[in-house]
Amino acid sequence: MKPYKEKIIEKKASFFKRLLAFGVDLFVLNFIIVSPFASVIETNSGVGYFSEISSTLMFIVVLISLLALAYFVLMEWYFNKTLGMMLLKIEASGNMSLLNTFVRHLYLIPIFPFSLLIFLDPIWLVFKGERLSEKLTKTKTIERIRVF
């Protein structure tokens, strides 16, 4: 009798795993990137006087977005996965060059038209099973399953 050979099957990561992983990453980013700015954001906010939102606040929002972009790019470029993805045992697959990892997270740049990807990426994911930026970079987010 032949012993079963272990195989590893790659399949597209489930939507909920991806969502959870992203949630974990946001949680981490909230601590390491957003929290140092908490008091500055509060003192520079002018809710109500819409036209007078300080340029400081705008600068902070752009900076936080860029630092978050740096987190995703560095983690995926170096490890193919972020902390959230490690926890959920999913990873990015394909040619994970620095450019590709950057393009995968263009939605974090808070400037038009990149900001449109915040809406387009999840819609694409729901209907096509992959993010638009994944299609552009020919990369995937996968999970590996061991079978015998």
Added chain:
Amino acid sequence: MVKKQESKPGPKAWVIIAILIGLFLISSFVAGIVTLFSEESIGSGNVLIIPIHGVIMSSDAGGFFSTDVASADRIISDIQKAEEDSTVQGVIFEINSPGGSAVASEEVAFAIESMEKPKVAWIREVGASGGYWIATSTDYIVASRMSITGSVGVISSYLDFSGLLEDYNVSYERLVAGKYKDSGTPLRPLKSEERKIMQEKLDKIHGYFLDQVQDRRNLSDLDMKKISTGTIFIGSEAYHLGMIDEIGGKATAINYLESLLNTSVETKEYSHKSSILDSFGLSSEKMSYSFGKGFSSNIFKEEPLIKM
């Protein structure tokens, strides 16, 4: 799909920690710099400036395509704070508003009238309609000779789309309980009796507005007749009609308060703290708003039903 595992080396804890610490240090460093150089939101003056900029609405509510809003809630909250703040001896209302919701304008006007501390209206570019109603509730009105003011009228106009719908063979199925329930719908033409009812309401509100102006400004019936047409006046015309007290700007308003309070005046403004989520919401709203401003302003206006 069976594939040999080809991935980068397993995560090294020290690299992950280095990335996280690096990002945290950058954030903390920049936050520290910003704190050092950011202005103190609350000054140390004895006269508070409360800005009333944009369309006067009841609250901050507004979407991606909303224009600048002067929130009645926030202005009233500032007025209440100023009344309780022992360092505030007087208030200057910096008005730059074409008006807005009739109800919101009246709410602000009532709050100002109930103030015990001296209050001055400083009209900048525009202090018209609801903006002027608010100005009349102060003790003294200052405006530039070129400021636009007046427009003492009420408006509730809307577009009638029924012809357009007809062109596209779309009909309006009227299902109402209450004869006048759908009066003012843009989906069918207004009937003459409905028009009469709507006009009566507008005339009543116009009457309240005129009463307020006449009471607060002590204007003659003759002057009121000129004002009641809803026309706009520039500052110099408004001065001759008695609609404002003095031609000038911020310095004029300060001079008035200095002579009244018999002390030198320094101004300050309240900052408005909000949660981090509010701040992010507003910032992204402002960014998106800037990109679509020209497009949106004519299409997606969020306006009160009755405006002044």
